[in-house]
Amino acid sequence: MKKSLLRFLSALTVCLLLIMPLPSLAGEAQEVTVVCSFYPVRIFAQNALKDVPGVRLETLAPAGTGCLHDFQLMTGDLKKLDGALCLILNGAGMEQSFLPLLTRERANLPLVDCSAGIPLMTEGGEDNPHIWLSPFLAAAMVRNLGDGLSKLLPEHRETILNNTEAYAASLEALGEEMRAALSSFEGKNIVTFHEAFPYFADAMGLNVLASVTVEPDETPSPRLIAETVSLIQKCGGCPLFSEPGVQLDALNTIARETGCPVYELDPITDGANDPDAYVQAMWKNLNTLITALSAQAER
Ligand SMILES: [Zn+2]
Incomplete structure (x- = not known):
């Protein structure tokens, strides 16, 4: 093979190497x-x-x-x-x-x-x-x-x-199933801590009678506690829902004075990064609602 041809071929190889993507980078899309x-x-x-x-x-x-x-x-x-x-x-x-x-x-x-x-x-x-x-x-x-x-x-x-x-x-199918499961409690009142649940209640055919306007990290005043107790008594012991992780002495006071246990609804603002987390939390919320509203019906 002539020297000039060899030189041409080696130059061609270098060019091909330069224009061809390296195998390790090929197929590795930018994240x-x-x-x-x-x-x-x-x-x-x-x-x-x-x-x-x-x-x-x-x-x-x-x-x-x-x-x-x-x-x-x-x-x-x-x-x-x-x-x-x-x-x-x-x-x-x-x-x-x-x-x-x-x-x-x-x-x-x-x-x-x-x-x-x-x-x-x-x-x-x-x-x-x-x-x-x-x-x-x-x-x-x-x-x-x-x-x-x-x-x-x-x-x-x-x-x-x-x-x-x-x-x-x-x-949407989940919402329909939940609403159907709650159909015997249509229009019932609930009381929540934190104004997180009006859209939820509306979807479930329930009514948020009042939200005790306290964020999870705040301590409610004695007056607010007294108002909440009287509200629950007036509505025939409608259930009060707190949230997971909220540890307020006020909740125990309210439960003692009304004779109604305080339940927990999950606002789904924390949890595992699991694609099914929302649906699972909603099923849990449904079970909590059924437990709380059935207990009220029996009181
Ligand atoms: Zn909120």
């Missing part, structure tokens, strides 16, 4: 990060992204935050948004304590608002943001999420939309 504002939205996103490769999910609020009513962004939280594809929001005002700062600091970050188009209830002139606790509205949120995410990940559009439609339909 993107999708950030969710808090727990329930994350569970919805997990379902939306089933079988979608190359997407890492992050939750903005650290575990244990609960609702985001007073949540303030720390530098570490903002860092989670560096290079993120988008931030998925509950919307309806849930993120209002930090959204103005966030949109100032990360002006170009796309936002997916799960509450788009959902009619809101108001409490004292303010929108109540706890929409995810109605399985029917959760389905609408999931469809909004699918719509937003599929536009940002067009190569996975079909998978995402199939996932969100299937999950949304299963949430």
Whole structure:
């Protein structure tokens, strides 16, 4: 073989090596990060992204935050948004304590608002943001999420939309089953701590008579306790629902004075990052409601 031909062939080899991707990098798609504002939205996103490769999910609020009513962004939280594809929001005002700062600091970050188009209830002139606790509205949120995410990940559009439609339909079926299971308690009153459950009660055909307006980390005043006791007595011992992790002496006082046990409803703001977590928590809530409302009927 002539020397010039050899030189040509070796040069050609170098060129081919340069233009061909290395085997170790081939097929390794760039990973993107999708950030969710808090727990329930994350569970919805997990379902939306089933079988979608190359997407890492992050939750903005650290575990244990609960609702985001007073949540303030720390530098570490903002860092989670560096290079993120988008931030998925509950919307309806849930993120209002930090959204103005966030949109100032990360002006170009796309936002997916799960509450788009959902009619809101108001409490004292303010929108109540706890929409995810109605399985029917959760389905609408999931469809909004699918719509937003599929536009940002067009190569996975079909998978995402199939996932969100299937999950949304299963949430609607869950809502129907729960409502049917509670049909004999239609219109019954319940009292809750924290204004988390009006959408849930509405979906279940129940009525939140009152919310003892105390956030999980606050201590209710003696006057508020006395008012709650008299409210429960007046409504014939309608059940009072606290939340998991709330350890208030006030709850024992109320239970003692009314003779009605205090039950727990899960607002589904914390838990395992399991795609079935929302559905499982809802079944548990249903069992709690049936126990509490049956006990009231027997008193
Ligand atoms: Zn809340």
